[in-house]
Amino acid sequence: MSALPRASELGLIACTVCGLVCRNVPGDARLDGDGVGDDMACPRCGTTLHRRKPDSYVRTWALLIAAFILYIPANVLPIMRTASLNDVDDNTIISGVVELWRAGSPNLAIIVFTASIVVPMLKFLALGTLLVSSQRGSGWARVQRAKLYRLVELIGYWSMLDVFVVALLTALVRFSVLSLVEPLPGVIFFGLTVVLTMLASMSFDPRLIWDGKDTDD
């Protein structure tokens, strides 16, 4: 569909920060998917212009793998300890969901399950799929892949939910010996996982989805 010209074909670059359309230095029509910086700054906001986010694949892979490594202790280790007079209970993310379900709030249990388990898993699977398919220059389901990326961007930060729950309960439940809540290392790993997956989805450049050899839709 040549009716839809792309910026790289017309020698244009959109500034990723302010959106200004800038004319690219002619002659450098190379497009290797990893972004060719021309060391040209956006005349409006001063950000260095890149045709694609620099080192998008390498950065996204690195952040995603780091996030996945931290995601394992985040799930295995308990995130919170509840101690009362006669028992001590260590909660993991999953046991927290189960407890919420038993407490008679299946709706909230589903929300927490979605935010803490489904969303991170979706991010790993979605970004992994996007990386592999884009690196191969695949023309498969491009519109759907583009939508998947936007979904990941939109819902990513809701995973912080459980971190806030632990922080609030820790500050609230302080009845000397009667009842106490303490954070456990799992919650630190989980918070870092969320930050890293957010950084990973930010460093992926969705324009790479459309950069394959068969640019035809």
Added chain:
Amino acid sequence: MGMSSPEALLICEHCDTVYRRRTLARGDVARCARCEAELERHHALSVNAMLALILTAMIVFVQANMWPIVTLGLSGQQSSTTLWGMILAMWREQAQVVSVLVAATLFFFPLLKMLMLGWLLWFARAGRRAPGFVRLMVILHYLGPWTMSEVFVLGALVAIVKAHTYFDVMPDPGIYAYAALTLLITIFAGVDLRQLWDDVPEGTA
């Protein structure tokens, strides 16, 4: 270093497709024909309305941070906390990483965002670019996804339900202030702040 007229063209940031910009009518949303991403949205809020929203959000934000969020009761004892109580408790309990995360996403970043927006809009109201306009607009862009007040409201709800099994739970004004703040954020979410670049042209600093 050439540049084309910023007004005439529009590039989809999700797939790099170039469009000729068209004027949007009220309520219109321009979508990319290739990847279906939103290109541009007509925003109904005037600069004055946005400024009013931001000022309201600031007042609500102060209240959300000063007032206790919720109070628990257990055999005659009571315990309550504010946002800063959470931040300090996490710091004390060897979860400094979480403490910093909470302070950044629920306090410093939202506060910074509101102050900067208030500053920019105050000058935009008079059709002028505020001192530091360019730098603040760039910071606002990067701050985008790192403010999480609306996630906290849901988190507080989950914490209340969990605590309800063992304690008497009394919601405090702080939680209502947070709910109001979320509502304001939702109204503001439809506004593309990048329009300020065009709304207040250069040379008006």
